[in-house]
Amino acid sequence: MTTPTPKVPEHGGTVTEENVENAIELKEVEGLSQGRIVFRRFIRHRGAMTAAVVLVGIVLLATTSIGWGPIPGWWDYTYRQQLPIAQAGGAPTMGFDGGFTIGEHPFGQDNIGKDVFALVMRGTQQSLLVMTIIGLVASAIGIVMGAIAGYFRGRIDNLLMRFTDMVITLPIIMIGAILGVLVGGANPITLALALSLVTWTSMARLVRGEFLSLREREFVDAARVAGASSTRIMFKHMLPNAVGVIIVNTTLLMASAILLETALSYLGFGITAPDVSLGNLINEYQTAFATRPWLFWWPGLFIVTIALCVNFIGDGLRDAFDPRQRRIPSQRKMAKG
Amino acid sequence: MATSVSSRAGSDEQAVSAAPVSPTGPRARLRSSGPMLAFIGRRILSSAIVLLGATFIVYMLLAIALDPLEDLYTSSAPNKEQLIQQRIDALDLDTPAPLRYLSWLGGAAQCIPAAVGIGTCDLGTSWVTNQPVTAMLSTAIPSTLTLITMSTFTAIALGITVGIASALRQYTGFDYGVTFMSFVLYSLPSFWVAVLLKLWGAIGFNDFLADPRISPPAIAGLALLGGLIWQAIVGGAAQRRAVVFGVSALATAAMLFFISASGWLLDPSLGIVVITVLGVAIAFGVTAVAAGLRNRRALYSALTAVALGAALYYPLQYLFYYAASGPMMIGLGLVAIASGVLIGWLWGGPDRGQSMRAAAITALFVAALTFVDRLMGVWQVYSSSSRIAGRPIATIGSQTPGLSGDFWVETMDTYTHLILPTIALILISFASYTRYSRASLLEVMNQDYIRTARAKGLPERIVTVRHAFRNALIPLATIVPLDIANLFGGAIITERIFAWSGMGTLFLRGLNDKDADPVMGYFIVVGTALVVANILVDFIYAALDPRIRVNA
Numbered sequence: 001m002t003t004p005t006p007k008v009p010e011h012g013g014t015v016t017e018e019n020v021e022n023a024i025e026l027k028e029v030e031g032l033s034q035g036r037i038v039f040r041r042f043i044r045h046r047g048a049m050t051a052a053v054v055l056v057g058i059v060l061l062a063t064t065s066i067g068w069g070p071i072p073g074w075w076d077y078t079y080r081q082q083l084p085i086a087q088a089g090g091a092p093t094m095g096f097d098g099g100f101t102i103g104e105h106p107f108g109q110d111n112i113g114k115d116v117f118a119l120v121m122r123g124t125q126q127s128l129l130v131m132t133i134i135g136l137v138a139s140a141i142g143i144v145m146g147a148i149a150g151y152f153r154g155r156i157d158n159l160l161m162r163f164t165d166m167v168i169t170l171p172i173i174m175i176g177a178i179l180g181v182l183v184g185g186a187n188p189i190t191l192a193l194a195l196s197l198v199t200w201t202s203m204a205r206l207v208r209g210e211f212l213s214l215r216e217r218e219f220v221d222a223a224r225v226a227g228a229s230s231t232r233i234m235f236k237h238m239l240p241n242a243v244g245v246i247i248v249n250t251t252l253l254m255a256s257a258i259l260l261e262t263a264l265s266y267l268g269f270g271i272t273a274p275d276v277s278l279g280n281l282i283n284e285y286q287t288a289f290a291t292r293p294w295l296f297w298w299p300g301l302f303i304v305t306i307a308l309c310v311n312f313i314g315d316g317l318r319d320a321f322d323p324r325q326r327r328i329p330s331q332r333k334m335a336k337g
Numbered sequence: 338m339a340t341s342v343s344s345r346a347g348s349d350e351q352a353v354s355a356a357p358v359s360p361t362g363p364r365a366r367l368r369s370s371g372p373m374l375a376f377i378g379r380r381i382l383s384s385a386i387v388l389l390g391a392t393f394i395v396y397m398l399l400a401i402a403l404d405p406l407e408d409l410y411t412s413s414a415p416n417k418e419q420l421i422q423q424r425i426d427a428l429d430l431d432t433p434a435p436l437r438y439l440s441w442l443g444g445a446a447q448c449i450p451a452a453v454g455i456g457t458c459d460l461g462t463s464w465v466t467n468q469p470v471t472a473m474l475s476t477a478i479p480s481t482l483t484l485i486t487m488s489t490f491t492a493i494a495l496g497i498t499v500g501i502a503s504a505l506r507q508y509t510g511f512d513y514g515v516t517f518m519s520f521v522l523y524s525l526p527s528f529w530v531a532v533l534l535k536l537w538g539a540i541g542f543n544d545f546l547a548d549p550r551i552s553p554p555a556i557a558g559l560a561l562l563g564g565l566i567w568q569a570i571v572g573g574a575a576q577r578r579a580v581v582f583g584v585s586a587l588a589t590a591a592m593l594f595f596i597s598a599s600g601w602l603l604d605p606s607l608g609i610v611v612i613t614v615l616g617v618a619i620a621f622g623v624t625a626v627a628a629g630l631r632n633r634r635a636l637y638s639a640l641t642a643v644a645l646g647a648a649l650y651y652p653l654q655y656l657f658y659y660a661a662s663g664p665m666m667i668g669l670g671l672v673a674i675a676s677g678v679l680i681g682w683l684w685g686g687p688d689r690g691q692s693m694r695a696a697a698i699t700a701l702f703v704a705a706l707t708f709v710d711r712l713m714g715v716w717q718v719y720s721s722s723s724r725i726a727g728r729p730i731a732t733i734g735s736q737t738p739g740l741s742g743d744f745w746v747e748t749m750d751t752y753t754h755l756i757l758p759t760i761a762l763i764l765i766s767f768a769s770y771t772r773y774s775r776a777s778l779l780e781v782m783n784q785d786y787i788r789t790a791r792a793k794g795l796p797e798r799i800v801t802v803r804h805a806f807r808n809a810l811i812p813l814a815t816i817v818p819l820d821i822a823n824l825f826g827g828a829i830i831t832e833r834i835f836a837w838s839g840m841g842t843l844f845l846r847g848l849n850d851k852d853a854d855p856v857m858g859y860f861i862v863v864g865t866a867l868v869v870a871n872i873l874v875d876f877i878y879a880a881l882d883p884r885i886r887v888n889a
Contacts, residue, residue, distance in 0.1 A: 090673070170864075174863070177845075182401060259527075262528075263528055278871075289536040300529040
């Protein structure tokens, strides 16, 4: 269903949205670049925009509050300090006490007086860092693998794809845990790089598929006739045409990366004490669930929110890049129309 | 992390040796068996090489990552040097790791003849427990399978049903709701959900059971929620929605009130009346989907099956009392299906197949209801027994130690241990099945042959069930084997949280004890299952979709 048939006018509340989409299509004629068109479509995707705003908010909160590396933040405590317990049992001070109040320890304190807000912010920083590195590095590996396999085909393709199959055969949690033991935890950057070595496979397969079809197109022939080298054709001519698939898959990869990192940290093979990650916070505090539930809820909520936002952004990007996904008039509507 | 595993295995455009990529090269249709055999042969060979390579990678990584001498370095024993030397000798650590891999491989290779009964399989020995790995695996695999089979099949059935319903109601409130839900479930970390279920859900429910009264505000809230969900599912015009909302909200409220007032949760039962009423409803539902309500013979066959089930209710209670066992229950299920088929056949008519199908499915449902009813009968005995002490939902292990009872009590005990891990696992894999089946059905509904089917005047039921649904299942058929292969790997995280001693526990213990052989044993099982599933997927795809050709 790739032929752009004229849109069937629909009934009820969808009319305006149809017009909006038509308007976007018309803008295409106005001479906007591909990037602008995609950007406009993305902006109009309500769920994805909300998710993007929330995610930016979380990133800002996590980086500015307790600071990043040597740069100090505006929050009074660090995640290592042991403070006097402010409320009974270290309960959260945030709440509605004649108007919304933040208080001294909005997320509460743990049993030895550490500020949970600072801990969660530190964990969020680490998890976001690991997520970003895995997303970028694993995508890069996958793109190069897939591009070479799809462009050169034949024996190289066969070899690379069998290698990809081999990596896919390794169950992700198993190999992640083994790599976690290997790099010895603690340093999130090393951990992320190690995990990137096993999470690139789906990207490689997707890019290979794209390249297999792209290399049959005329512009590739034109470039070759003009004397462009293979590298130039692959990365200057073909790669920009596969960018939609790549970006969407990168976001999805990031969403699963944060779940992988937190799960490994939970099992004790990811980021380990004394450093802090959202996963190992949950592991450390799960036994205190009955007495101090806030120790358990906050890190979990942050993981869910981040993963959800990234997934929604990926969904919005998919819709923005793939205008072929149109509304299908339902049988009832067709009967009415 | 079931999500990431399945998306890794599933999102690729399957091992595409089946897709017609290159325009050159000899090709043959699947129907002629020669090229197919060659294709399978080649596929098995390349998979074997892939698996060999993967085991080598894992073995080397383990050799680097795990140091079995670690605990001895810090030991204060006077004969420390001697102990270290002993262990080096025992584990052959002076031999370079690649050579050790070869000797491991020599043992593992014996598993292939051992599978047909020649020789013995040797996957090494755990140096911590001195147990052969094969023995460890033979207890771990069944335990994992009991844990995961039920959740996988429930997730598949539920996910496909909800996904299909959501696709048929595209861009309605229900569809948006399901989409949002599946995104949330997709983003849930499995360990968090499992801990939450264990520490909050189970303990909360057990506390609630001490005094199982539902407060009026809770009843009202749940009734409103039920009404909202039902009107979203049924859909249609505003008036119809309002009626559905009212009726279902009232029904929910009445049911909850009854449950609360009668203390049903302490001593639940269905009884013959409820079974019959539910059975008739199921008969109508199954007939509507499988044959259409216009097909009277099919409807009567299904209703006859319900009547037979109701008539056998009391005789079956005697059977349940005097002789009950697992195989017998499965046997009874098969008898139910067979009698359904017979009923359909006896009703006859030009389209016997439909009647037989409708009656058989209905009979199976009625049999299941009868089983559940009998199981409910033992609930009170079970939860008030001294070992359980009124807290029936278990959070740890696979059975209550020291509990004695008949078949029903033991079955109940198994189920109360299974329920939490099962819910945790369902919540996670349910989302991806919903997404897949929704996308797949929408894709099919967009095809020209659907328009043709509608244009020639087929009823919507036949268009949906026969033309669309069957074709929508083809891409799903390629995900399910991979998911089932992942079953053998167990849910590492879920097993750990619920202290279930299956494959996941075997793996984690091996890794924590610096014990490489059990980890290799774990991987060889999971890796083989995955590779076999991949071959199966290619084969299923080529067999189901005639458009796919095989490159020989």
